[in-house]
Amino acid sequence: MTYRIKEIFFTQQGEGKNTGKDFIFVRFSGCNLWSGKEKNRASAICSFCDTDFYGTDGINGGKYQAKDLIEKIKSLWISADNQIRVVLTGGEPLLQVDKGLISALKKENIYIAVETNGTLEAPDGIDWICMSPKANTEIKLRKGSEVKVVYPQKNLNPDNFNVLDFKNFYIQPMDSENYEDNVSQSVKYCMQNPNWKLSLQTHKILGIR
Numbered sequence: 001m002t003y004r005i006k007e008i009f010f011t012q013q014g015e016g017k018n019t020g021k022d023f024i025f026v027r028f029s030g031c032n033l034w035s036g037k038e039k040n041r042a043s044a045i046c047s048f049c050d051t052d053f054y055g056t057d058g059i060n061g062g063k064y065q066a067k068d069l070i071e072k073i074k075s076l077w078i079s080a081d082n083q084i085r086v087v088l089t090g091g092e093p094l095l096q097v098d099k100g101l102i103s104a105l106k107k108e109n110i111y112i113a114v115e116t117n118g119t120l121e122a123p124d125g126i127d128w129i130c131m132s133p134k135a136n137t138e139i140k141l142r143k144g145s146e147v148k149v150v151y152p153q154k155n156l157n158p159d160n161f162n163v164l165d166f167k168n169f170y171i172q173p174m175d176s177e178n179y180e181d182n183v184s185q186s187v188k189y190c191m192q193n194p195n196w197k198l199s200l201q202t203h204k205i206l207g208i209r
């Protein structure tokens with residue numbers, strides 16, 4: 001299997017429960033909810049995306065076989081922590097992440113986190129599944145580690161996810177021209193629903209990737 005990768009880089013996770021932990025981010029190219037082209041944004045199912053996942057032209061981007069991808073991941077790990085961790089993100093990584101890649105990463109004892117929109121099923125063996133559901137989509141993932149709702153979204157009520165088998169529930173203010181209002185609404189939602197916690201995009205606040 002050849003994996004199409006937009007970019008690969010070392011940083012600290014900026015969002016959710018794993019905020020502040022070192023990770024290699026592997027950003028897969030492509031998403032099933034938007035083409036990634038600005039001309040299609042208004043008509044996309046998901047129109048508030050803040051990520052460039054189009055193509056393979058980012059830092060360390062390209063077409064990889066599993067073996068070469070793992071070598072690249074190892075070469076970029078500069079943390080003093082011996083445990084190598086990756087976030088497989090996108091775009092929508094589950095369009096490409098398969099059993100073969102999970103098994104190859106596991107053989108190298110690499111901790112695997114995935115960030116997905118939840119519309120596709122995930123292969124077994126992933127250590128941390130973060131699902132960020134989008135309005136007007138059918139959710140296929142029923143269990144995982146954290147739900148992270150970008151808030152507010154028209155036609156998406158976070159209450160609907162309480163029944164799913166996830167351990168952590170986060171509300172994250174949508175990064176848009178209404179950001180201050182989105183923060184206020186997010187804080188209010190968390191205060192009224194104590195099983196939901198606030199997630200901020202700390203990498204943006206700090207100006208790091």
Ligand code: SF4
Nearest residue numbers: 031034046049091117
């Ligand atoms: S689902 Fe995620 S990656 Fe895809 S367009 Fe929406 S925010 Fe971007």
